[in-house]
Amino acid sequence: MDEAEDLETLGEKLYSLIYPKHKEKAGKLTGMLLELPRPVLGLMLQDKASLSAAVEKALGALQRAQEPRVPCKEEDEVSASSDSVGEQLFELVDVFNTGHSQKITGMLLEQHKDAVLHLLSDPHLLEEQVTFALKTLQEQNMEETEISDWSDAEDAERLGEKIFSLVEGLDPLHAHDITGMLLEMEPAALLQLLSNHTLLQAAVQKAQAALHPRNQTLST
Known part of the structure; x- marks a missing residue:
């Protein structure tokens, strides 16, 4: 099938x-x-x-x-229409059972009012934007989790060990000095080095240049 x-x-x-x-x-x-x-x-x-x-x-x-859509009196028109649109959008978003209906609705309501009204009448466009918003929330949660994973001293030590093992493969002679320099970076930047070998090589080369400003280090 x-x-x-x-x-x-x-x-x-x-x-x-x-x-x-x-x-x-x-x-x-x-x-x-x-x-x-x-x-x-x-x-x-x-x-x-x-x-x-x-x-x-x-x-x-x-x-x-x-x-x-029934026109409201002027004094109530803005707030009433905004509340109504928000409620309608929430109901439509909630159908997708994402577990983040409120957050996704808030994200979608940041758009221009005409764009939001378009979402109410176009199920396929709404699905696309809900999917994109959910993906964005999941990526943000992953980044927050990764950063929080390295928040205490024990995790910082593990991060240092991981960085050292990679640096040692590029420059075993100066691995300790280079690792110490790299660990001065923000945790989020260090996590990028762990997942991107090109960025790691560039960072190691900068550290090598700082350690030996007169010597031209060999590229790996």
Whole structure:
């Protein structure tokens, strides 16, 4: 079974489960749920509670998106419309079950209001931006975790050992001196050296030049 057939099968199973309670909107609700990751869809097919919760979220988002925009009085227009857009966007984002609905909604609301309104009416664009925002949050969390991993003395010592083992392969004679110079850098910069050999070589060459300003060190 290829990917298209697999998605079609999932759609048919979801539709058959949704149809009895939501006959008129079963097609739209199924389409919205099919935007979710495959593992989530598989869970919903096995767990009626998960499916019911997802359907309620999708139904609420669908209803909000279809509500006509009624002009407010001038004094309430800005705050009311902003709150309404934010609530509608949150409901749509929450359907994706990312676990970061509030943060992602906040990120998307930083865009121009017209762009945000466009997201409410374009499910595919919304999915792209939710995916990108989630990826950004995950990368930020990874960076914070990596930096925090080296926050105490014991981890700093392990970092020094890792740096030393790499420097020793480039300049065994001066590995201790060069490592000491490199360890004066920020933890985030040191982590980059560990993952990027080109940056490490450049840093070692600078340290070599500082140690022996009159000698031209051999490149590795």
